[in-house]
Amino acid sequence: MAAMQNFLALIESKIQALLEGTMDRLLYPGAASSLSSQLVRIIDEKIQAQTDTREKFVPDLITLHVSPEKWDAWQEAMPTLNQVASEVEATWLEQGYQFRVPLRIQLAQNPSLAVDALEISMALTLPSAVTSKTALQILPPEAPAEPIKPEHAYFIINGKEQFYLNKTIIKIGRRSTSDIQIDDPMISRDHLQLRAQHGHYLLFDLSSTGGTFVNNQPVKSATLKPGDVVRIGKTLLIYNQDIPGTGVNPTTRIAIEE
Numbered sequence: 039m040a041a042m043q044n045f046l047a048l049i050e051s052k053i054q055a056l057l058e059g060t061m062d063r064l065l066y067p068g069a070a071s072s073l074s075s076q077l078v079r080i081i082d083e084k085i086q087a088q089t090d091t092r093e094k095f096v097p098d099l100i101t102l103h104v105s106p107e108k109w110d111a112w113q114e115a116m117p118t119l120n121q122v123a124s125e126v127e128a129t130w131l132e133q134g135y136q137f138r139v140p141l142r143i144q145l146a147q148n149p150s151l152a153v154d155a156l157e158i159s160m161a162l163t164l165p166s167a168v169t170s171k172t173a174l175q176i177l178p179p180e181a182p183a184e185p186i187k188p189e190h191a192y193f194i195i196n197g198k199e200q201f202y203l204n205k206t207i208i209k210i211g212r213r214s215t216s217d218i219q220i221d222d223p224m225i226s227r228d229h230l231q232l233r234a235q236h237g238h239y240l241l242f243d244l245s246s247t248g249g250t251f252v253n254n255q256p257v258k259s260a261t262l263k264p265g266d267v268v269r270i271g272k273t274l275l276i277y278n279q280d281i282p283g284t285g286v287n288p289t290t291r292i293a294i295e296e
Contacts, residue, residue, distance in 0.1 A: 049129045050078040053122055060118040064111055065154050066245065076158055077126070084160050085135070096130045097160035098137050103148040104156060107231050107242040110209070112145055119143045139163050153242050153258065187234040191279035193218070193268075203239065208232040210270070211244075224248045224271030238262065239277070246270070 057070035077100070084097045100123070104112050120143070127141040148157065191203040201218055210218040211229035220229075226246040232239045239262045243250040251269040252260045262268075268275040 045133060046078050046082060049126065050074050052125050052129065053077060056118060056121050056125060060115050064108070064115060064245075065156065069156075073156065073158075077122075080158055080160055081126070081130075084162075093136065095138050095162055096127075096135050096141070097162055098139050098141050099161045099163050100141070100143045101146050101159045101161075102143065102156060103146050103151065103159065105151040105153050106147050106149055106207075107153045107233070107244060109145075109147055111228050111244065154245055186237045188237055188239055188279045191239060191277070194276040194278065196274055197276075203232065206234040208239075210275075211246075220271070220273050222271040222273055225273065229270050230268075232262070241268065 051074075053074035054070050057073055059070075061069040061073055081097055085094050088094045102112075102119075123141050123143045127137060131137070142163075151157065187203070187206060193201045193203065195201060195218070205217065208218065209216045209228065209231050210220065211227050212220060212222065212225050213227040216228075225248065226244070228244045229246040229248075230244055230250050231242045233242065234240075241250070241252065241257070241260045241262055243258050248271055249256050251257065252262075252266055254267075254269070260266075262277045264278045266277045268277060
């Protein structure tokens, strides 16, 4: 028993070392420790629950269920998750355990999860499954069911520029692929996201460093109403809608003067 506990503690520390930095930035401080602990615990439980005492296999399919708001950010964790898959497989193999097929980690969206939430599930795949070793499999994003955008919604940015909100998902931050890119060192690369739902835009702060404020109140999520003032970094975005006219502006880049 003691030897097994020492082995589980060893693999947990290895996984945590790989996840530190990436997970703490992606979710919250301490996320690496929490995720590594959960992974090891669930793997051990799945092994112990097998009724065939002659051969016990390590789960070979790990699914991380994440919120749609963090989907793009999770894509950047692919190299780290790939390393975790390799480490988990190699370490359990060294201890004499078996895998039916090479270990895979995959991501799946769960719209019911909070922005920083994460759920883990594991399974044994059929022996005939063919996969490449430690390949990170990504499920295609699930689009919301028939999202309804607000009509003629737009932001007035810093009292000067109008940006019409013509998409069901709008990304705002310093990243060059953002729909509204803002060159402000006080704004995170993936700072916030808007998602259309039932004729409204829902705002989600993506665990930004500086936070998001709506009408001077810090928020993690909010339903935007005409006249709401969103503040991120040095930037003010005044939300409005229901005016005549449309805009064709798939990407807006805003520079903030020092």
